[in-house]
Amino acid sequence: MTDVFDPWSPEFRSAPYPAYARLREQSPVVWFEPSRQYLISRHEDVNALLRDRRLGRSYLHVATHEEMGRAAPPQYQEPFWTLNNNGMLDREPPDHTRLRRLVSQAFTPRRVEALRPVVQRLAGELVDAFVAEGGGDLIAQVAEPLPVTVIAELLGIPEADRHALRPWSAAICGMYELNPSRETAEAAVRASEEFSEYLRGLARRRKQDPRDDLVSALAAVEGLSEDELIGTCVLLLNAGHEATVNVTGNGWRALLLNPDQHALLKADPELIGTAVEELMRYDTPLQMFERWVLEDIEVRGVAIPRGSEVALLFGSANHDPAAFADPSRLDLTRRDNPHISFGAGIHYCLGAPLARIELAASFGALLSKAPDLHLVEDPVYKPNYVIRGLERLLVAV
Numbered sequence: 001m002t003d004v005f006d007p008w009s010p011e012f013r014s015a016p017y018p019a020y021a022r023l024r025e026q027s028p029v030v031w032f033e034p035s036r037q038y039l040i041s042r043h044e045d046v047n048a049l050l051r052d053r054r055l056g057r058s059y060l061h062v063a064t065h066e067e068m069g070r071a072a073p074p075q076y077q078e079p080f081w082t083l084n085n086n087g088m089l090d091r092e093p094p095d096h097t098r099l100r101r102l103v104s105q106a107f108t109p110r111r112v113e114a115l116r117p118v119v120q121r122l123a124g125e126l127v128d129a130f131v132a133e134g135g136g137d138l139i140a141q142v143a144e145p146l147p148v149t150v151i152a153e154l155l156g157i158p159e160a161d162r163h164a165l166r167p168w169s170a171a172i173c174g175m176y177e178l179n180p181s182r183e184t185a186e187a188a189v190r191a192s193e194e195f196s197e198y199l200r201g202l203a204r205r206r207k208q209d210p211r212d213d214l215v216s217a218l219a220a221v222e223g224l225s226e227d228e229l230i231g232t233c234v235l236l237l238n239a240g241h242e243a244t245v246n247v248t249g250n251g252w253r254a255l256l257l258n259p260d261q262h263a264l265l266k267a268d269p270e271l272i273g274t275a276v277e278e279l280m281r282y283d284t285p286l287q288m289f290e291r292w293v294l295e296d297i298e299v300r301g302v303a304i305p306r307g308s309e310v311a312l313l314f315g316s317a318n319h320d321p322a323a324f325a326d327p328s329r330l331d332l333t334r335r336d337n338p339h340i341s342f343g344a345g346i347h348y349c350l351g352a353p354l355a356r357i358e359l360a361a362s363f364g365a366l367l368s369k370a371p372d373l374h375l376v377e378d379p380v381y382k383p384n385y386v387i388r389g390l391e392r393l394l395v396a397v
């Protein structure tokens with residue numbers, strides 16, 4: 001059955017949803033030898049396992065690599081893992097609880113809400129420039145610069161240094177794909193070293209001479225070590241834009257291929273709230289998240305022993321007819337929409353309110369300023385599976 005699941009093939013990656021339907025129906029819990037994981041494809045199971053404390057994003061809080069029967073990562077990858085393991089995403093309680101609480105003291109709802117007018121102005125400016133040029137690559141000209149600028153502003157990364165953020169982030173995110181190559185790992189290690197070094201310098205400057213930004217606020221938080229501060233900044237910078245770029249690109253692709261829905265949204269801008277949620281569901285930006293199994297579990301009669309890894313197929317869960325009426329239809333008015341694109345449980349996306357502000361602003365600006373937006377070529381997806389997004393989206397206004 002797992003032969004329908006082939007995340008390395010461009011055909012599967014460009015249209016994974018029919019294969020997911022077969023997995024959900026015939027093998028909702030199944031061993032997948034190429035990545036040595038159990039694939040979990042039904043919404044109910046993905047949602048339950050995200051909340052199940054017998055699983056974790058890490059196991060290092062309860063066992064060593066040897067005790068879990070896993071190989072430790074090779075020594076040369078140490079800079080990447082140090083950085084990765086110092087952010088909250090790959091920590092589990094009680095550390096995760098402490099880190100999330102400390103970061104939330106600085107990354108407050110008030111700070112996020114204060115960004116709303118800034119995001120709207122920026123989205124307006126980017127779209128004005130895009131329209132003045134008659135269109136172009138919506139990814140490079142609108143989808144990327146908006147969240148990158150917003151997260152850089154929020155953290156207080158000086159403008160002159162921002163050009164490095166995308167390449168560092170892309171190199172690090174290569175490690176989150178399935179079975180990364182040696183070359184990918186080496187690039188991630190180099191980026192981790194450079195990014196950490198850069199942020200260490202910035203954090204020390206801000207500690208001495210604080211400004212009104214998140215790096216200064218985090219540097220002032222008692223109980224957050226310098227390595228945790230750096231891990232947090234990298235997590236915020238990466239998580240703070242990668243997925244948003246892809247929701248924008250995938251969302252516009254979906255709208256332009258469904259002209260009735262595009263027309264509906266133009267006619268009724270009030271739909272933007274449900275539309276953003278539906279676009280996040282319809283072409284899920286993060287297709288898969290993994291969990292380690294910390295105690296023996298059983299899912300739909302399949303015994304999954306401690307030390308195993310499960311792959312939670314978000315894209316599949318978001319298209320499960322048991323959770324969504326007519327899931328392969330793009331319906332911007334969908335109200336009953338329990339999509340899990342922001343996750344669930346203790347790691348639920350910390351940036352969801354900011355992402356929603358950014359998406360409403362950029363979709364809103366493009367809808368009003370470029371009402372005749374149309375495709376110039378068939379959109380092509382990047383050769384990634386986990387972080388699903390377009391290489392480019394050429395459109396004319």
Ligand code: HEM
Nearest residue numbers: 088089239240243244289341342343346347349350351355
């Ligand atoms: C549409 C855009 C976004 C999507 C789809 C998204 C999705 C997710 C998902 C699925 C998780 C949980 C992963 C898991 O459980 O394994 C997560 C966690 C996280 N996200 Fe987002 N995210 C988005 C935007 C953002 C933004 C803008 C920020 C920050 C400014 C952000 C910061 C984080 C952080 C810090 C975590 C870790 C939370 C924890 O471990 O407790 N995300 N995100």
